[in-house]
Amino acid sequence: MNRILALVLVVASFIFASLGNSTYAQTVAKGSKVAASTSSPLKLALPLADGSVRFAVIGDTGSGSDKQRQVADTMVRYRSAFPFDFVLMMGDNLYGGESAKDFQTKFSNVYKQLLDNNVKFYATLGNHDLPIQVNYQYFNMNGKEYYRFNKGNIAFYSLNSNYMDKKQVQWLQNELAKDTSDWKIAFFHHPPYSSAAAHGSDKQLREVLEPIFIKYRMNVVLTGHDHVYERIKPQKGIYYFVSGAGGKLRSGDVKESSPLTEKSFDRDMHFMLWEAAGKNLYFQVISRTGETVDSGVIVNPKSK
Amino acid sequence: MRNKKRERTRRLLSAASLSLAMLCVLFGSSWDRNLASGSVQQTAQPIQPPSVSSADKRTIVAFENRVKAYMKLRNASKAKLPKLSKDSTPEQIESYRKSFEEKLRAARAGVHSGDVFRAGVAAYIRKTLRTEFQGKDRAELRDIVFEAETQGVPLRVNYPYPEKNELSEMPATLLIKLPQLPKEVRYRFVGRNMLLVDRDNNLIIDYMVDALP
Numbered sequence: 001m002n003r004i005l006a007l008v009l010v011v012a013s014f015i016f017a018s019l020g021n022s023t024y025a026q027t028v029a030k031g032s033k034v035a036a037s038t039s040s041p042l043k044l045a046l047p048l049a050d051g052s053v054r055f056a057v058i059g060d061t062g063s064g065s066d067k068q069r070q071v072a073d074t075m076v077r078y079r080s081a082f083p084f085d086f087v088l089m090m091g092d093n094l095y096g097g098e099s100a101k102d103f104q105t106k107f108s109n110v111y112k113q114l115l116d117n118n119v120k121f122y123a124t125l126g127n128h129d130l131p132i133q134v135n136y137q138y139f140n141m142n143g144k145e146y147y148r149f150n151k152g153n154i155a156f157y158s159l160n161s162n163y164m165d166k167k168q169v170q171w172l173q174n175e176l177a178k179d180t181s182d183w184k185i186a187f188f189h190h191p192p193y194s195s196a197a198a199h200g201s202d203k204q205l206r207e208v209l210e211p212i213f214i215k216y217r218m219n220v221v222l223t224g225h226d227h228v229y230e231r232i233k234p235q236k237g238i239y240y241f242v243s244g245a246g247g248k249l250r251s252g253d254v255k256e257s258s259p260l261t262e263k264s265f266d267r268d269m270h271f272m273l274w275e276a277a278g279k280n281l282y283f284q285v286i287s288r289t290g291e292t293v294d295s296g297v298i299v300n301p302k303s304k
Numbered sequence: 305m306r307n308k309k310r311e312r313t314r315r316l317l318s319a320a321s322l323s324l325a326m327l328c329v330l331f332g333s334s335w336d337r338n339l340a341s342g343s344v345q346q347t348a349q350p351i352q353p354p355s356v357s358s359a360d361k362r363t364i365v366a367f368e369n370r371v372k373a374y375m376k377l378r379n380a381s382k383a384k385l386p387k388l389s390k391d392s393t394p395e396q397i398e399s400y401r402k403s404f405e406e407k408l409r410a411a412r413a414g415v416h417s418g419d420v421f422r423a424g425v426a427a428y429i430r431k432t433l434r435t436e437f438q439g440k441d442r443a444e445l446r447d448i449v450f451e452a453e454t455q456g457v458p459l460r461v462n463y464p465y466p467e468k469n470e471l472s473e474m475p476a477t478l479l480i481k482l483p484q485l486p487k488e489v490r491y492r493f494v495g496r497n498m499l500l501v502d503r504d505n506n507l508i509i510d511y512m513v514d515a516l517p
Contacts, residue, residue: 097468103394127452127471131503132401137391145487164476166484190473199451203444208476 042081045284045295049277053152057272058246059090059224064106068247071269071288076113082273087119090224090243091126091189098130124158126189148175154276155181159188161205176216182300183276187222193240195258196226198250213238228253228266229285231294239298245269265293279303354481360428364483367425374509375486381407404505409462417461420500420510434517436478448475454494464506
């Protein structure tokens with residue numbers, strides 16, 4: 001009897017979490033505002049609160065293509081209205097070679113304006129990245145394949161999903177066990193949940209990481225690998241995103257009937273903007289051409 | 305007097321039963337909560353490494369010793385290089401990687417396939433992989449391993465893994481079950497073959513063909 005009751009409770013809490021998220025997302029979407037300045041006709045769905053933590057997310061960028069540059073240009077335009085301080089990179093930072101020239105044509109030249117304005121990039125390794133990238137000056141990995149850093153009330157965990165060995169799993173558990181941050185955000189390349197046809201959910205990785213995320217109450221998981229945008233319905237209280245189209249696109253790749261998808265966008269490349277303000281974590285997804293394709297807010301469960 | 309005693313006993317009994325009832329409710333509900341979270345955590349059991357026989361243990365230890373010997377050699381080559389800082393330029397990274405590769409290739413001249421993956425450990429790894437790749441839930445493992453485009457990767461000891469080629473993701477559940485390696489040495493699949501690769505200079509340390517069933 002007790003087992004049945006417990007099962008009902010768990011199912012109900014998932015449904016509640018899913019409904020809650022949709023409601024919040026809709027609320028913010030309706031409340032979207034146009035930035036006041038006439039010189040910056042950019043639509044922001046973010047509160048621009050005093051003292052908030054602001055950052056951007058890009059994934060699978062390192063193609064060196066014109067379209068990667070166009071995404072970067074749109075990021076620069078949006079930064080004039082939403083001054084973010086740092087960028088999380090979801091891996092595949094350099095496709096097809098890692099000569100000194102590749103670092104320039106596929107990264108530093110593309111994001112020059114952001115780098116010149118002291119925007120910091122924090123990278124993770126994808127399946128096209130050599131591990132020696134951890135020593136690159138602009139990736140801020142401090143020589144490590146997996147690392148943690150804090151900004152305001154958020155702890156960020158960059159993991160190497162190419163090689164999730166015992167040592168890394170142990171490190172993650174140890175770090176999370178002592179973490180008292182309000183928000184915990186993990187980012188890595190391979191998505192534990194994805195509705196894209198090309199790769200889809202990495203169930204092996206999920207089998208290892210999800211128990212740890214649940215145990216230590218990870219709030220948000222950001223990934224790439226699939227060259228699309230997807231917001232996954234909350235899974236066991238955790239919000240998963242795929243943001244893998246900052247430099248490559250697989251048009252029409254998200255399976256339309258997927259039960260995992262809360263929202264997806266696979267018609268163009270994109271980047272994400274995030275803002276942590278008090279108990280709320282806001283996000284906005286912007287296409288290469290500047291169109292807002294998704295937005296929402298996640299309420300910290302600690303504040304409920 | 306007797307009535308007073310009886311009344312006191314009755315009160316004590318009712319207080320005790322009330323406390324007992326409250327304890328039952330408390331324990332009952334917390335048990336429910338534990339069960340509720342337990343039902344989530346049923347899927348949350350960490351993956352355990354397999355138990356190994358003493359013969360397999362000896363094989364693994366011998367393999368680890370050969371990897372340690374490799375580490376000694378590669379660290380000696382590394383010591384001859386200028387240190388790579390944690391905020392290096394692309395030019396410094398490229399130069400370091402290539403110098404490291406050249407020095408280590410020279411130091412390992414004459415090595416052969418099977419020097420590290422000797423027959424015993426190769427058999428143990430094949431057995432582990434066979435077990436892992438069985439069963440209907442293991443189709444996912446195959447998808448991960450065969451997903452990477454690795455055509456053109458040479459099966460040659462002491463040659464670099466081509467930097468233009470994709471690196472196959474090593475399935476996390478599998479890594480926990482294979483013999484553990486120092487962080488500088490990596491398992492990597494190329495099709496059905498398994499490679500040992502150096503993380504920092506990309507050299508193929510050894511390989512075993514048809515590792516996957």
